[in-house]
Amino acid sequence: MIAGVKVAAVPWRTAARETFILSIAPLFRSPRYWIAATLLLLPALFGYERLLDSYFSLRLLPLAALILASALVAEDRERGTLVYLLTRPIDRRALLLGKYASYLVFMTAPALLAMTLGAPRSTAGVSAVLARLPRDFAVVTLALSSYGALFVLLGSLSKWPVIWGLLFLFIWEQIVLLPGVFPRLTIVAYVRQLLASNETASTTGSTGLCVSVLLAVSAAAFSAAAWVFSKREYASEPGPE
Amino acid sequence: MRPMVEFARASRFYGSLMALNDITTSLHPGVTGLLGPNGAGKTTFLRLASGQLAPSQGEVKVLGMPAWSNPRIYHRLGVCPDVDACWRGQSGLQFVSGLLRLSGFARDEANRKALRALESVDLLDVRNRPSATYSRGMRQRLKLAQAVAHDPDVLLLDEPLSGMDPVNRRRVIDLVRRLGREGKTIVVSSHVLPEIEAMTRKILLIHGGRLLAEGDVREIRALLDAHPHAVSLRSPDARGLARAIAVWPHVLSIAFGAEGRWLTVETARPEEFYGAAQALAERFNIEEIFAPDEDLASVFRYLVRK
Numbered sequence: 314m315i316a317g318v319k320v321a322a323v324p325w326r327t328a329a330r331e332t333f334i335l336s337i338a339p340l341f342r343s344p345r346y347w348i349a350a351t352l353l354l355l356p357a358l359f360g361y362e363r364l365l366d367s368y369f370s371l372r373l374l375p376l377a378a379l380i381l382a383s384a385l386v387a388e389d390r391e392r393g394t395l396v397y398l399l400t401r402p403i404d405r406r407a408l409l410l411g412k413y414a415s416y417l418v419f420m421t422a423p424a425l426l427a428m429t430l431g432a433p434r435s436t437a438g439v440s441a442v443l444a445r446l447p448r449d450f451a452v453v454t455l456a457l458s459s460y461g462a463l464f465v466l467l468g469s470l471s472k473w474p475v476i477w478g479l480l481f482l483f484i485w486e487q488i489v490l491l492p493g494v495f496p497r498l499t500i501v502a503y504v505r506q507l508l509a510s511n512e513t514a515s516t517t518g519s520t521g522l523c524v525s526v527l528l529a530v531s532a533a534a535f536s537a538a539a540w541v542f543s544k545r546e547y548a549s550e551p552g553p554e
Numbered sequence: 555m556r557p558m559v560e561f562a563r564a565s566r567f568y569g570s571l572m573a574l575n576d577i578t579t580s581l582h583p584g585v586t587g588l589l590g591p592n593g594a595g596k597t598t599f600l601r602l603a604s605g606q607l608a609p610s611q612g613e614v615k616v617l618g619m620p621a622w623s624n625p626r627i628y629h630r631l632g633v634c635p636d637v638d639a640c641w642r643g644q645s646g647l648q649f650v651s652g653l654l655r656l657s658g659f660a661r662d663e664a665n666r667k668a669l670r671a672l673e674s675v676d677l678l679d680v681r682n683r684p685s686a687t688y689s690r691g692m693r694q695r696l697k698l699a700q701a702v703a704h705d706p707d708v709l710l711l712d713e714p715l716s717g718m719d720p721v722n723r724r725r726v727i728d729l730v731r732r733l734g735r736e737g738k739t740i741v742v743s744s745h746v747l748p749e750i751e752a753m754t755r756k757i758l759l760i761h762g763g764r765l766l767a768e769g770d771v772r773e774i775r776a777l778l779d780a781h782p783h784a785v786s787l788r789s790p791d792a793r794g795l796a797r798a799i800a801v802w803p804h805v806l807s808i809a810f811g812a813e814g815r816w817l818t819v820e821t822a823r824p825e826e827f828y829g830a831a832q833a834l835a836e837r838f839n840i841e842e843i844f845a846p847d848e849d850l851a852s853v854f855r856y857l858v859r860k
Contacts, residue, residue, distance in 0.1 A: 322625040323658040331656045338643035393639030397700065400604055401656045402628040543623070548606040 321402075325410070328403035332411025333418075339394075340419055345384050349377040350423040357427040360434035361442045364427060365449065365508060369501055374424070374453065375460045375482050381420060382464035383474035385412045386542065395547050406539035409465070413535060416461055417454075424453050452507045455527045459500050462534035469541040503527050556618060557582055558708050558739035559603050564612035566598050566763075573598040575763040576612070581741060585734035587750030587771065588743040590760035596743040597636050599760065600710045603741065604633045616708060629657065632701035636712040638693055640685040646672060646692075647681040650700050657704050671703035672696075674729055676722065690717040691842075698726060702733070709733065711742040715749050720835035720843055727752045746845040747771075747783075748824045782806055783824035787817045787831065788842040795838040802830060 322328070340346050352373045356364040368374035386409070389395040398408055428446055435442040463481070467474035488495045489502045496502035503523040557580035566574040574595045590596050601607040602614045605621040605628075614621045617630055640649055647668055654664035672678050675695035680688070685696055698714055711730070715723050730753050734740050744750050750757055751771055759766040767773075789795045792815050796808050804823040811818055821827040824845075831843060 323656070327658060328656065331652070335641075335652045335656060338648070339641040342642035392641075393635070393637030394641055396606065396633065396635045396637065397653055398656070399606060400628055400631070400633040401653065402625045402658060403656060404625055405623070546607055548601050 323401070323403045323407075325404060325407040328401075328407035329411040329414065332398070332403075332408050333415045335398075336412055336415040337419075339388075340415055343384075343388065345380050345388070346419065349380040349420065352377040352380070353420070353423040354427045354430075357430040358434075359431075360436065361428065361431040362436060364431040365453075368424075368453065369456075369504055369508070372482050372486075374456055375486075375501075377420065378457055378460035379464050379475060379478040379482065382413075382416050382461040383468040383478055385409070385416055385465055386468050386547075387472075387474065390547055399547060405543040409469075409539050409542045410535075413461065413465055416465075417458060420457050420461070421450075421454050424457065425450055428453070449508060452504060455507070455524065455531075456500070456504045458531040459504075459527045459534070462531045462538065463500070466534045466538035466541070469538045469545065500527070500530060555582065557615075558617060559741065560613075560615040560618075561599075561602070562613040562615075564602060564609040564614050566595075566602060566607060567610045572763050574602065577765050578612075579758060579765060579768060581739055583734075583737045583739045584756060585730055585740045585742060585754035587754050587757040588741055588760060589745070589747060589750050589757050590743075591745050593762075594745075594760045595763040596745075596760055597712055598763075600633075600636075600712050600741065600743060604631065604710050629704070630707040632704065632706035632709045634697045634701040634709070634711040634714050638690060638717075640688075640693060640696065642684075642686055644685055645682045646677055646685050646688065646696050646699075649685050649696060650703050653700050654703055659704070667703050667705070668699075671699040674702065675699045676725055691719055691722055694718055695722060695726065698729075702729075707738060709738055709740040709742075711740065713743055713745075715744065715746075716844065717842060720832045720840055723749075723843070724832065748828045748845075751825065752828075782820045782822055783827075783845065785819050785821060785824065785827060785831070785843065785845050786811065787819065787840055788815050789817070789838045789840050790815060791838050792817050795834065795840070798834055798838070799831075802827070 353368075356367040356373060359367070386395070389398065399405065428450060432439050432442040432446065464474060464478050467477045471477055486499045486501050489499045503526050507520060507523045559581040561577045561579050564574065564577045565572065577599070588596050588599060598607065602609055603616060603621060605616070605624055608622040616627045619627055621627060644652065647665070650671055651661075651664040651668035654667055655661065659667060669678065669681070672681050675698050677692060677695055677699060680692065685693065688696060694714060694717055698711070701709060701711065714730070715726060718726065727749075730740060730742060734754065742750070742753060755771045756769070757771045758768045787795065792810060796810070796817055799805055799817070799819060800808060804821050804826055806820040806822055808820075809818045810816065819827070828843075831840065834840065
């Protein structure tokens with residue numbers, strides 16, 4: 314190596330934080346973000362219970378996650394701005410972590426807003442909703458985290474992540490309707506069980522299992538996405554020379 | 555002295571297409587021009603050197619380290635890519651300082667370095683304007699600013715003069731020359747020989763993915779001079795500009811292009827032509843000047859035959 318001043322990559326924390334900050338302005342200018350946020354906000358008009366139901370029965374929350382998370386890398390790649398990020402002294406995995414964090418923060422915000430706005434229209438009464446809101450919000454965050462990590466992985470692997478994501482949501486996740494062990498192969502089954510456990514007071518064990526599975530899905534999918542992102546070429550087509 | 559950029563029998567395929575074929579070269583401090591027509595392999599060369607692509611065969615090293623996906627090289631490497639892209643919703647200053655912070659600089663230092671880089675490309679006055687409202691030439695200079703802002707030892711510039719007006723073209727040429735004199739290793743690609751000649755005498759000639767020649771530009775100058783050179787200019791007063799140009803002895807023909815704003819001039823002496831055109835830049839408000847690529851491609855076909 315030729316002698317010089319700095320040779321180490323920027324620390325992970327700094328790299329992820331600065332990527333997060335750098336992602337904010339483009340995110341707010343992206344139509345994708347506003348479409349995704351609208352999908353999360355609109356059901357607030359129909360009250361708290363129907364909001365949660367529409368998030369998972371109508372797949373509004375996973376759809377919103379798909380729209381934004383699948384484009385975290387793809388949008389920069391299509392726009393041509395990815396080269397600026399990839400030619401910085403940062404680990405690519407830290408870069409993806411910063412982007413994923415921006416997705417998570419800016420998707421949980423409209424979800425929390427929608428849940429708060431939906432509370433006064435609840436059939437159970439405002440005080441009952443306010444009591445369960447923190448737990449429900451944690452479940453929604455877990456769902457956004459799991460679906461988001463999965464769709465970031467699809468975005469890293471494929472040029473058509475939205476198509477693969479729709480197939481996952483509307484074909485694979487339908488096996489939740491089948492009896493036996495099949496529902497355990499879906500994300501939505503664990504989310505629904507966690508949301509229902511409020512009302513049916515399910516055992517701590519099953520809640521713990523659901524949380525563990527969703528956390529494991531998030532961690533595994535994000536780790537795989539980060540690995541793919543760190544190994545893959547993103548300037549693979551011959552350029553205009 | 556160990557080379558700053560090193561290609562050792564490096565090849566690159568895109569599927570079955572060979573974009574770069576068995577390139578071996580070493581680059582040292584100073585400006586090196588990477589000259590070749592469209593599709594020659596210039597961008598692939600720069601993407602390999604900047605670690606965006608892995609070589610299919612051979613080895614590419616920067617600062618003595620493998621270049622491919624190696625974050626450690628980017629403290630000392632600046633890249634001005636060929637794409638015309640910036641993030642929406644950011645000013646020029648936010649764009650450059652944000653990337654500096656991503657390179658590990660603290661906020662104050664990043665701002666200070668960003669301002670200095672923007673000043674070096676004459677964008678200081680418009681630093682707070684959204685970069686999306688910049689003209690193409692201004693965006694080119696903004697890309698250059700982010701490449702030089704962290705004071706790298708190695709600079710890879712892909713067609714940095716493309717789309718610039720003559721005054722800023724001169725400014726960027728002066729900047730590249732100055733950085734080269736200061737000891738930076740700079741590789742600058744172009745398909746316009748006079749652009750390269752204005753910055754350096756050291757060139758790599760690349761065509762069809764192969765390195766045809768490397769050395770002093772004067773050695774191939776005589777061969778290239780035998781061919782007329784086409785130059786396109788855009789001006790709101792294209793007819794007035796044509797009248798002024800027509801009397802120059804080295805102009806062989808003039809043709810009008812789209813919307814009456816474009817002129818394509820054939821000249822026997824491109825170097826003289828570029829110098830003279832610069833003197834007319836303000837009078838006729840010349841907005842853009844470039845050499846159509848086919849021209850150099852024909853010259854290269856001629857060179858390959860020889």
